[in-house]
Amino acid sequence: MPISGSKHYRRDDSLDGTRDDERIELIKKCDSFNSILAKVGDFGKYQWLLLLALLPYGIAYSALYFAQIFLTLVPNEHWCKVEELQNFTTEQRIKMAIPKSPDYPGYDVCQQKKLNYRQLLEGHFGPDSDIWNTDETTPCTSWEYNFTQIPYASLAVELDWVCDRAYLISSAQSIFFCGSIVGSFIFGWIADQKGRVPALILCNGICFFASIATAHTNSFSTFALCRFLTGMAFPSCVNIPMILVMEYVAVNRRTLVVNLNFGVYFAVGSTALPWIAYYMSDWRLFTYATAFPLLSCVLTPWILPESARWYMSKGKTNEVVGILKRVGEVNKKVQDPKVYENFAESSRLATVQTESATLIDLFKTPRLAKMIVLLIIFWTLVILAFDGHVYSLKLLHGSVFVSFSLASATELPAAILLTLILDRWGRRFCGFSTMIVTGVLSFTKLFLSESGYAALVVAVLARFSLNMAANVGLQHTAELLPTPVRAQGVSLIHIFGIIAHSVAPYIVDLATFWTGLPMLSLGIISIIAAIIILYLPETVGQQLSQTLEEGENFGKDQKFWILPVSNQVYGSTENVCN
DSSP: OOOOSOSOOOGGGOSTTOOHHHHHHHHHHSOTTHHHHHHHOSSSHHHHHHHHHTHHHHHHHHHHHHHHHHHSOOOSOEEEOOGGGTTSOHHHHHHHHSOBOSSTTSBOSSEEEOOOHHHHHHTTOOTTOGGGOOSOEEEOSSEEEOOSSSOSOOHHHHTTOOGGGTHHHHHHHHHHHHHHHHHHHHHHHHHHHHOHHHHHHHHHHHHHHHHHHHTTOOSHHHHHHHHHHHHTTTTHHHHHHHHHHHHTSOGGGHHHHHHIIIIIIIHHHHHHHHHHHHHHOOHHHHHHHHHGGGGHHHHHHHHSOOOHHHHHHTTOHHHHHHHHHHHHHHTTOOOOHHHHHHHHHHHHHOOOOOOOOOHHHHTSSHHHHHHHHHHHHHHHHHHHHHHHHHHHGGGSSSOHHHHHHHHHTTHHHHHHHHHHHHHHHOHHHHHHHHHHHHHHHHHHHTTSOTTSHHHHHHHHHHHHHHHHHHHHHHHHHHHHSOGGGHHHHHHHHHHHHHHHHHHHHHHHHGGGTOTTHHHHHHHHHHHHHHHHHTTSOOOTTOOOOOSHHHHHHTTTTOOSSOOOOOOOOOOOOOOOOO
8 A cells, every 4th residue: 555755654564574664774775766767777778769869959059059150250351342432343442442451351341541432533543543542541331241251141241240340249149148047047947847848848949939030130139139039048958858868877877978969969060050051151041940950849748758856856756657667668678567666665755854055055164165166267267268269260261161160070079088088087187187278279379370270270179178178167066066055056157157158259359459369368268267176176086975064075185286097986776676
């Protein structure tokens, strides 16, 4: 018969002759979900199908992250449009109307010579006449563009978001990430109250329609509104399905989930994205193409199961049992019905004592407060460096499509290399070394021509290093924070990361003051981040903190100069829930 949730049991209520106190002790040893998951298969055919199901979400995430770069691309070679000179060749127009400049592309992109062009043409002065030489200039009112390397007119080109209006591109990108902050709160609440799958459907559904609407914008205000609504799905569109899949995969396979999602799916999406834009050569069609993966919201209920943890938190044990039975059937590990009955019983009996805590508790003790502050700073700086290098690819004088694709292709080898060394060399050393390398590469780029192959090689290597640094930051953060405030702490840190996403485009805009200023800034940011991580404890080979007290004392016995050389050992799941 069903056993109530009361904390008091009679000894003669035990099943199969097992003493009640022994049975309760047995239940405590057993993870109500992970143990039975091992019985029905925690890495079989069902899990491989879930890994495959992550594909559209990883592709959608890459499209959301980088699409706006190609929606607002502006050719580096642009100049003032002078209506009176349109019968001349491009070279003649630039020679006659545009002041020379020592910087690339060799002429001023924001000013034109202050001349009476109609009067001079009526005087039959040719392009080679000295009459066109003057030091007086006036700001441009409209522009012409060289579409040799960028074969289409983006929204920014159509609306002339250049020179004193170039900030609108960065502002739109910032508005996109502001939408993600709002979306994180809204869809996070829905996920807790109504379930992960409904939150994901709504999240991607709103983003899909907002992406389609983006193709019909014709002003900054409408574009910004659409980008805000689209941004609401970032990063929930990938975090929710990834966490769902991780719940149904063996603990020692969860790293595979992350690396497959970001090292393969995200890499494929971001590598292909520039060529989709290039060959479509129409920013509106490109917008439709990037919205397509978001249609996965229609298929979500059929390809992803609801969170078992969420079901259990709501007391819906029968739903969890139903999912586990499907897992067993697909993995061909059908269990005796008694296994599921015992699981349901243990779920009712288990009274997990959890420590109640809020974010404020993180700042009540000195070491925990120091850790959360350092983690916030490190993650913020890593995001600034990552996005800064992504957006700086537009400053290269070669093809932005080639440079962006090559840089994105580093995701997979970076994930593979990090998988091999992270548990051997530790989080601190990997985070320190990758950010130091990024800093050195950033400073090196100051001495390279933006039009040379060396600058492209340095940009690709910097992206490779930052890919690893970002993954180190994600894992280190989750491992350092104690269990009672882990989710809240990670959310707080990621909010600061989203703020960094919003600020990063303006770092690239510093090039208007001095072309080397963005790389100088990114170099300094990277070096500071490298130093910051050295003041955090090492987590490799360490048990995660389960209480605030353990979190406060974590790493106290560690020396500052520590380089762990170890192999990660995963404990096996003992099948004790019989």
